Amino acid sequence: MSKPTNKPIASLSLDLDNKWSYMKTHGDSGWESFPSYLDIVVPRVLRFLKERDLSITFFIVGQDAALEKNHEVLSQIPKAGHEVGNHSFNHEPWLHLYSRDELDEEFIRSEAAIAEATGEMPKGFRGPGFSLSPTVLEVLTERGYDYDCSTFPTFIAPLARAYYFFNAVEMSEKEKEKRKLLFGKFSDGFAPLKPYRLIVNQRSIIEIPVTTLPIAKTPIHLSYIIYLSTFSKSVALAYWKTAIRLCKAKGIQPSILLHPLDFMTADDAPELSFFPGMRLSIENKIELVSETIGALSRHFDIVSMADFVGTLEQQTLPVRENVSGNELFASTAQG
Numbered sequence: 001m002s003k004p005t006n007k008p009i010a011s012l013s014l015d016l017d018n019k020w021s022y023m024k025t026h027g028d029s030g031w032e033s034f035p036s037y038l039d040i041v042v043p044r045v046l047r048f049l050k051e052r053d054l055s056i057t058f059f060i061v062g063q064d065a066a067l068e069k070n071h072e073v074l075s076q077i078p079k080a081g082h083e084v085g086n087h088s089f090n091h092e093p094w095l096h097l098y099s100r101d102e103l104d105e106e107f108i109r110s111e112a113a114i115a116e117a118t119g120e121m122p123k124g125f126r127g128p129g130f131s132l133s134p135t136v137l138e139v140l141t142e143r144g145y146d147y148d149c150s151t152f153p154t155f156i157a158p159l160a161r162a163y164y165f166f167n168a169v170e171m172s173e174k175e176k177e178k179r180k181l182l183f184g185k186f187s188d189g190f191a192p193l194k195p196y197r198l199i200v201n202q203r204s205i206i207e208i209p210v211t212t213l214p215i216a217k218t219p220i221h222l223s224y225i226i227y228l229s230t231f232s233k234s235v236a237l238a239y240w241k242t243a244i245r246l247c248k249a250k251g252i253q254p255s256i257l258l259h260p261l262d263f264m265t266a267d268d269a270p271e272l273s274f275f276p277g278m279r280l281s282i283e284n285k286i287e288l289v290s291e292t293i294g295a296l297s298r299h300f301d302i303v304s305m306a307d308f309v310g311t312l313e314q315q316t317l318p319v320r321e322n323v324s325g326n327e328l329f330a331s332t333a334q335g
Helices: 019-026 038-051 068-079 101-116 134-142 157-167 171-180 185-188 220-230 233-250 282-299 305-312 325-329
Strands: 009-016 058-062 083-086 195-199 203-207 255-258 301-303 319-321
Touching: 009 038, 009 083, 009 282, 009 319, 038 282, 058 068, 058 220, 068 083, 068 101, 068 301, 083 101, 083 305, 101 134, 134 195, 134 305, 171 305, 220 233, 220 255, 233 282
Parallel strands: 009 058, 009 255, 009 301, 058 083, 195 319
Antiparallel strands: 195 203
């Protein structure tokens, strides 16, 4: 962690979804050959972070780590001082449909691959597409994870899913059924925004929600800010600064999410040009990301998820015991 100041803390992480994983979730053909842009985006992001003296968390997909061609670029992440987290092995946003045996295999394979590629064993997890279930939490606690950050407290998940399906013209009904909870449910908007401790089968894990706009619960991750900027950059930045002020007023230490496409354009990945903001120039996109991170750093000390968890361990967090079924998302406390 960087030298502490009197500012509150914000955590920053990046879900290192690769080209093939976006294509797979979108139902596109050709993903089985695992096309990659990691050699483009990882050095770009690492350079961006180094210029701003930031250490964050990269959630890595196990399938990418299992491929020898990606080892060199993935190994640069911990060498640059960043934390490595687990983003599943197969990057399927329907982990809630997995059996216990399938989940055990998913974590065994992802942990082994990530450790092989990076030299680091992950202690934090984020489910692809914010996919989570009580069984996933059981596996996480049994395997000794310190934290999970797969909850996304927003009411607009069904709208995001509808937009996704609208663009997935080649997807079968069977594949759509797997993705029927992609990005979550409307009721997830009632979930807490502040971290809390979960007790699962007498084991403990800290849950860190991805922060959304306090009260309204609309997204504030960088991909959403970029999307808003395609209509008006000034409106997007005003919305972002309002979110920062509301977080401070509500005593919320924001956990902000990045994605590779925040640092890429359609020139880098033509197959993904349907994503919002991919038509922006790389100069304009990097400038916008820089402005948003700069505004955040003026009000918060930005740290990795692991460093944030280290500060939470010294606090008395709300505790939720014997979590099962929909109880995980039922509470409206702390929001």
